[in-house]
Amino acid sequence: MAKRMGKKRLIAETGAGMHGVATATVAARFGLPCVIYMGATDIERQQANVFRMKLLGAEIVPVTAGTGTLKDAMNEALRDWVTNVDDTFYLIGTVAGPHPYPAMVRDFQSIIGKETKTQLQEKRGRLPDSLVACVGGGSNAMGLFHPFLDDASVEIIGVEAGGHGVTTSLHAASLNGGVPGVLHGNRTYLLQDADGQITDAHSISAGLDYPGIGPEHAWLHEMERVKYVSITDDEALAAFHTTCRLEGIIPALETAHALAEAIKRAPTLPKDHLMVVCLSGRGDKDMQTVMNHMAGAHPQETLA
């Protein structure tokens, strides 16, 4: 699209760095200069992805405003975009932002749900019974959910980052702990105070550390097509360790939220229940965060 529109430069915001790495990759492949906006806090906790982006030739701009996380990076990317709109294409990393981004990103990401549907048809000859995905802005979840929305038999569960718990002030669960508002060009559920000021989100996973959520998720929540639950930092970490040990898979901390919900639900379901969990990211990028957490919270568990 950038090439077709004659844009010569790519910009993106990133939280965990996955979207930044993806953007830097296509920029390298197509020979376009690339600038990635990333919160200073996130740069600190996602060093591996920062290094990957640099290897791929991207320029990383640290954003220190606010809490130095995803929303601040998005503010800064929007500022760059309005300044350089003539030659710059902005790749928003989630199903949020001004129209048509939520729809456009959904349509691109829906390859996840389409492949899931086709593969399950081939292997099992039927639809899944349930879908589970983690939701920050909600792009991987929307990608999985969207092709199944009209299949009424499929139960759909989105998992928000509960941080220290949605009853505390330290979480990133916009649907379970926020109210409707307007930010970054969309009307959706936001974490905000009584004066309409956006409050800081908290999650152990940088990719879910955002005080809003894509507007289509807000709509699916209100119409009750999708059930949105939350998983705390501790539950996500426990699921992270369980999945490493039992499956040999090192999941991203974002993904660990979806896995924690799957682990909660599975024992209550019949043996032939077909559940799809979106393994949205791998955990290599989170080694430092997990090590720090083990050293701090549970010193007896350190692997050293």
Add this chain to the structure above:
Amino acid sequence: MSRLEQRFADLKAEGRAALVTFVTAGDPGYDASLAILKGLPAAGADVIELGMPFTDPMADGVAIQLATLRALEAGQTLAKTLQMVREFRVDNQTTPIVLMGYYNPIHRFGVEAFIEQAQSAGVDGLIIVDLPPEHDAELAAPAQAAGIDFIRLTTPTTDDARLPRVLERSSGFVYYVSVAGVTGAGSATSEHVGSAIERLRRHTDLPISVGFGIRTPEQAAAIARLAEGVVVGSALVDKIAKAERPEQAVEDVLALCSALAQGVRSARG
């Protein structure tokens, strides 16, 4: 006739442009900010834009981002901003006040309650930078029904195909953002502004105010020869940032305002 219409009509008769000054409400604190607000008309401000602080000022450059943070840290809220306007109106009935900011605090406050209180406080216009014309009817319609002008932004990228959409139901004046970018960014050339205003005039009879990147009396004078209004914001706000005491902030902002006003008033002499 609204206060904005009256002011632009009077200045047209005088043969000069309006100096439109922007400061953030509550920066550096409520009392100093109110002192600045009350002092601006005597220092030559013809129209006052009062920024409503918001945590995520995505259309603003560093100067106004920092002003916003100072105001929020000092405890500014939307209710207090309306209170400032009320206090200003105690002894000023002629200088128009335009509230400028982002939609979320108003959305949270409740549109109906906000419009009612803004009207009774003496607010004359609104500029809501993150509400595009396609989505602003829920605020613009009740505002205009209450006699509060709804001012829209046009930019170098608002082309002839889109301009009618942006100008439809605009009132008060048209704000021309002279550079693609955020507040406080580099300034546009007089040639660019001249041709942009010519293009706007083909689409509207409303007064046109030009802003973004205007910092000095000389720049203000150059724009005052071309447009009905000259907006200065970041340069004034920078004075607050650099001041060591609130009293000094008040003094320095008003001094710069006087210098800018001289520039604007001498422009067509």
